[in-house]
Amino acid sequence: MNAPSVRAGQAPADTLASPLLRVVNLRKSYATPQGPLPVLRGIDLSLRAGETLALMGESGSGKSTLLHLVGALDRADGGEILLDGVDIARLSENARATLRREAIGIVFQQFNLVASLTVAENLAFQARLAGRYDPIWQARLTQRLGLERLVSRYPEQLSGGQQQRVAVGRALAVRPRLLLADEPTGNLDEAAGDAVMSLTLELVAETGCAFLMVTHSLRLAARLERRETLVAGALAAS
Template sequence: MALILKNVTKRFDGQTADTAVLRGISLQLERGSSLALTGESGSGKSTLLHLAAALDRCDDGEISLDGRRYDNLTDFELSKLRRKFISVVFQQFNLIPSLTVQANIELHARIGDQFDIDWCGALTDRLGLSTLQNRYPEQLSGGQQQRVAIARALAIKPALLLADEPTGNLDESISLEVIDLMQELVKEHSTALFLVTHSTQIANRLDRQIHLKQGLISK
């Protein structure tokens, strides 16, 4: 299994075990497969994704990637893990305005010493960005910016790709096209995809889906 969560609990200030934002969450996700996480606002979806992304720490439980536990690592070790093995695609794209499309795509890979010029070129072609490499984010449509964000995330060939409402700013037809392309790429390269969405239509296109309700996985 690429990603394994065992009895993960997360509390914020003032919360008890019964009111924690996440209460004993367990799930598994294999490489080359995809999992959609749905739930109402405030159900803990983004919190769970941030824990899996090593951007936050759980209070109880265990989280591991490819057999290596990482909920108990130091901040430095977590940073190294994110640079080399985990990528996140955010709803707001988070592209750097002063960098070109090509530089944005290469950024994460260069920081993590994972840069592969051939792979970045292949991603650029596959995602339809070849003619846009020298443009800046403000010169792109929302769909084009999202494709750049996906290319940047995949440039390190991550073991785990997480996406938080990645098509929330796109219209329905473009959203489904982006999700299908993301699915193709992660399957081809044995990446595990964990995606948060409010869209039933998008969730249905992934291999599996789970629903979060009041901090628990709803059956």
């Protein structure tokens, strides 16, 4: 199958009428010596461009698995994941890689910065891979994230909060259609976590991307527009 038609920074004309992300009857199991272990049991979920959603639940409820499936990092056993109408499950591996580079930004709890690259190089990393490096937008991100004096440093020379700000900037450098975050403040103290979350929400609003965040924190979840809770692989009734 050809590469997906979703492109960073491009919103369809009917954005207000149609969800950017639509998850339909999503199912995923993992093999164990005792047989298949169901992790996701028929998830239905939607998210519009510019909307923010916190996904909550106990450890083992399937939150990270759902995020990885939506981020095209893993394949589901059944169901659909539609991003601007493109079914991720039907894409080839090359097309999925293109989608991740161009239309999806991902922020992990562990930062995952490249140790051998400076702050400036880490910020530009995904955008350069996607052929979407924009020096004006990078300069704006650098300024908005408070990283101007740190651009020549390496990750090991940064605090945890500074590293996570670089990770957020890297994910947003391509102006993704969808930003995913898996416990993005889990390794930070409360003050640093709040600062990172505030900056992330400001930049999400500026870019107009959809934002799906996995978190255990009720306090952080309350800052997003919507909240859903996973219980044993299914969404709890609201």
